[in-house]
Amino acid sequence: MDVAIVGYGFLGRNLLTSVVEKWSAIKAVDPYFRLVGVSNSTGYAFSPEGLPLHGVLDSGGLEHYSGFTLGGTSLELLDKCSPDLVVELTPTNIVDGEPGLTHIQHSLRMGSHVVTANKGPLAHAYWELNAEAQKHGVMLLYEATVAGAVPLFSLVRECLQADRITRMLGILNGTTNYILTRMHFEEIGFEAALKEAKERGLTERDPSIDIGGHDAACKAVILANAIMGKRVKLRDVKTRGIETITAEAIRLAKRSGYTIKLVATVADTVEVAPRLVPVNHPLCVHGTLNSVYLESDLAGELTLVGHGAGKQTVSAIMNDIITVLKRTSH
Amino acid sequence: MRYSLTFALPDTPGQLLRVLEPIAKMGGNIVSIIHERDRVGDVYVPVSVVAEFPDTLLISVVLDELRKMGAEVLEVKEVFRKSSLTVMIIGDASISEFFDYLDTLSVSRMEVSGSSSKQRCVKVDLEASEREVGNLLKRLEEMCDNHGFTLLKPIL
């Protein structure tokens, strides 16, 4: 299988490192696996025979790789290499899903399978993209878009095939969970905790995307559509952030066995808001951890906990890639 | 739906069974039976039966059936199961203007904090029947939206 990676930042680099580490396992599934193209915002590297993985990794930045085409666009790369699988890892844009949306649409229309960690395109056009994938007989997998390394979509797809999921609650944003955790345990104010999160590099360039609940809302939209079959857009989500949470409020909640968490709820309605969570509830996880609590008609309640971001996210991307390889290998 | 039905039953053996059977036949699940036997010598004994009926069943059908068999029903009351829930509201000093309003909402306990700072928060423990909970939260949410307060609902 010919694979192209669009977006070679934090996840792109960590993915390539894992591909090298897991090379023999990948080759065991698909002996023809090769990386034919990698792009970033300034250009791309392309080789129809397959790029040397160590060569790309050790180049010290894609633009320093000897075969780099400066000024080339990702769409140009895709047209040039017609990959069987595109891994889309460009930055999330919650306003219109671009440039990822165009990359994914273009890939699906070319008949390429797509694996992505980019929640923007799915939050904006979940059903449209799925229809496009179906039309062209290709797979669109997006495990890493919600709760990073936590295997959520594949769990529901593979292990809850007869279940009907009736309600989901999720702590889906690591940054706000870190802030609220610091406020809970250290009894510091919101501003001090936010400053700490910034210093630790946990916030986006625009922190309001996390703090205002918009990142969690994007993830709630994907969950609502993908797991509960709803037809929900971002504008349908009642979204509140954690800006108004005070140290005093957390203290008061704590005295009664609660803490305050930013919770995405997917039920009859879809909502993101700070909520009172009993400290002994399985959803109640601390630090940058994410958790998802599912209620279903057969299995009852299930809770999944894990890393919502960071290099562990590569696990979800790799699993999606291997799923594509396995399903197309016969 | 849970109902409490009070009967006046003749103080002879087998009378209770006579009313319990049709209740069970119509899908009623008996929760409790209270027998006021202390009034010795009375011909009729008041007995209250609390039963859970399927939501789809009309209580009038149950009563008709009981009447047909000659069981006198003295009183019928729907029993609302109460649930307690805790919410918190964060706002500015004007939040205290709403304490009277909150008091009308079956509040069992209220705790106010931060009275020294500009921001105040109040924790309210409410008691409401299960079917009222949704409405209650909606009203609180509207109030908070209108005044720019933050409502923290429990995850339930």
Ligand SMILES: NC(=O)c1ccc[n+]([C@@H]2O[C@H](COP(=O)([O-])OP(=O)(O)OC[C@H]3O[C@@H](n4cnc5c(N)ncnc54)[C@H](OP(=O)(O)O)[C@@H]3O)[C@@H](O)[C@H]2O)c1
């Ligand atoms: N990081 C995580 O832990 C995590 C977890 C879950 C999901 N995600 C999602 O995964 C995606 C990638 O995350 P990341 O942390 O790897 O982001 P990142 O470090 O910012 O990398 C993004 C990459 O995309 C490239 N890019 C930007 N515009 C492009 C374009 N038009 N064509 C091709 N490449 C373009 C950037 O190029 P330059 O290098 O030239 O700037 C960069 O290489 C994001 O959507 C993110 O939300 C991330």
